[in-house]
Amino acid sequence: MYMKLSRQRYSELYGPTEGDKIRLADTNLYIKIEKDLITKGDELVFGAGKSARDGLGLLPTSREEDSMDLVITNAIIIDPSIGIVKADIGIKNGIIIGIGHAGNPFIMNGVDFVVGSSTEIISGEGLIATPGFIDSHVHWVAPQQIFDALSAGFTTIIGGGTGPAEGTKATTAVPGSWNLKMMMEALDPFPLNFALTAKGSSGRISMEQVIHSGASGFKIHEDWGAMPSVIDETLTVADEYDVQVTIHTDTSNESGYLEDTLNAIGGRTIHAYHVEGAGGGHAPDIIRISGEPNVLPSSTNPTKPFTIHTYDEHLEMLMAVHHLNPKVPEDIAYAESRIRAETMAAEDYLHDIGAISMMSSDSQAMGRVGETGIRTFQLAHKMKELNLINIDDNFRVLRYISKITINPAITHGISDYVGSLLPGRVADIVLWDPRFFPVKPYMIIKGGAIAWAIMGETNASVAYAQPLLYKPMFGYYSAPMVSFFFTSQEGVKEASKVVKRSVLPVKNTRKLGKKDMKYNSTLPKIEVDPDSYEVKIDGIIPKVPPAVKLPLTQLYFMF
Template sequence: MAELSRARYAALYGPTTGDRVRLADTDLFIEVTEDRAMGPSGAGDEAVFGGGKVIRESMGQSRATRAEGAADLVITGALILDHWGVVKADVGVRDGRIQAIGKAGNPDTMDGVDLVIGPSTEVLAGNGKILTAGAVDSHVHLICPQSLDEAIGSGVTTIVGGGTGPVEGTKATTVTGAWYLGRMLESLDAYPLNFALLGKGNTVSAAGLCEQLAAGASGFKLHEDWGSTPAAIDACLRVAEEAGVQVTLHTDTLNEAGFVESTLEAIGDRTIHAYHTEGAGGGHAPDIIRVAGRPNILPSSTNPTRPHTANTLDEHLDMLMVCHHLNPAIPEDLAFAESRIRPSTMAAEDVLHDLGAISMIGSDSQAMGRIGETIIRTWQTAHVMKGRRGSL
């Protein structure tokens, strides 16, 4: 019997057990540990759609109706990359949700079929492609709708953030007032994304916080441009604890209302998400990075500081001046911006990610970073640290 070479098989059907795949242009590799798409009979039973291919009536397509269990959608031959392993398989979808992974096809003509293809089944070819979970971008300024298309194109499926469009408050902060929450939720209905909109946490008024929750806020954002004082931090966390919602924090770069110790005291042992923990995106200068060592604080990075390379530093000054409504003709505004940009902490951020001390990367889209680059910047950080510190 004629046999296909491994290279020829991979070209036709995608990589199989034992093959290694490079992630983009990095030095990161994954190895296929199992191939479920070919079934127990081995090569020759793969479900492939197209002219002269397998998924045709009475061949790879069965007579089974949807009521009899046929899938709504089958993704063929995808390389599944998940926390539990790297497996090649067909993927079955019903009612808009993944039903199972395994071998797709016609049980009348094939052995070991897990996912039945019927007349109502649509097919998406995943051969030669990686299928992985969609990313969560936990820091997005909703300045313009075009950014959402970029998010979808990059693999982001869930967005946490807020705003009301191209206005000063939204360019700087991700907060959505009570009336705007309803309007934004209506406008976002058209997008195939999950959204968690944040309200403004900068107030000591419990009523002011609760009205935003009632309007649809999923949590709160505390931002220095609205005044991240210890009193506001404490008041926001009190309401959030009672309501069971999250709080995200951009601390006081100027240390006007207190230093990092004051913020830590206000937080206490309560859980909070600290944005851009390195500091270029804002926060107590020069030592906000200390919060990464606290067990109750969830630190994250934003993608323009990931990874630290020759050009990482150069773009940040102009970004700060534009996004935070600063005037380069005012020396104090310029000093404010320059105090946040420190190459030493950007370099330290690489290592903290490698150690797991910082565990999230978001975009801070259009207020600092770019929503289409979060995933690739994460891979690039891993690539850089593999070269500097070796494999995990």
């Protein structure tokens, strides 16, 4: 005998199902569930009188090794490698085992992984599950950035620095092995995955030393020198050791123009930071680098989306970050050369067509570590509103979430571990109430353990008595068990002597191209007028006015 339920009633009991649409917070984006992987009538639900009980959805005779450690039930998955589906998520030993149907195969149909007496359950009904976000451009100015990153859904951070030194406030490079080991030890207690980038140089010896000490790649920055000789030698060493190179090019064109930088790169793989140029890079046409097949381009969040206030905010920001003197006319001229409304507008369009593949923060160095997810989806909202290209909401959402999940993972050689919810990946999972996506996550699961979550007054009789605040959970205090350092293959052994957590090698970074960027592999022809700064993309100047009003703003931060 079967019971027939209305869609509304089914959603109330088990969460939305195939064909249902869910609005993302107060944006104009509505995702549609493409497929429900859970067998109807055999849903696993925890609670009094529900199905996740001994002999029902729970198999009492299962051995620990045969059943999951953790199952998230009935979640709405948004993942660029999987799509937008409804499923249970099975986790064992901190690794995702399956996306499908959890339960007791003796009495339930279509079970993909077993729930036993050793299984914990998180009820995901009505919640969105995404991979933990990845920030690929972090200046380690202050350790407190970690709390803001966790509270924004980030579980992996790639970058460099040593604290509020001038070098770190400007560049994401850890200089030398001693500083690298100090930063590894300092970051080890925190429940995020980390990859540290070292300083690119024209000197091979120092770069080889820091690679063997555990750097995951190199950063070339104009404040340390981004000359063609530095670019060439850094990429040569990177090719030999299979690590990624990130670059902030020469704004003042002192040692060459964009063409000279491209010649020095010589068709080799490179991750180009803040390709619009306000964050730094050849003025006024660094944005053209987004059309190169070997370049993996990213933006930093202050210019995204382009609004009526974006241009004005950047001058003082730039002066502060790059140690410029407002009393020196040349310093002011340098700063002004980097700020162009025309390229900011074009950057919005390039993101929407999938020509800029990643988004990142540039934390405390012309960027906000807790706003990358917000600004990514504010931009998606704005571009849907402008309707310059014809794509459906599911495709647009997957395009934009790829920029902060799988694409930075691919770029930095860690996609076998993080960046998606595919089986075999680390169980870094963020749960969201759709009403708050992507502003305030509900729960951060790190390596299969709850590390950070909204929690109420801990002297209350229930978990969610006011005030509700983000607080560290038990997984936070087991960071070495649930988190990883990513290093060069040669650096694994040395890094393992410094940290308590497992160390994993980056790999397959040197043969990448724009073609490898999921949902973001477009290669347009980009032209910049050197006088007016107008940007033509495939021969057209896209009309992208500054936004006057955006979603995901004050409404979510009133208290």
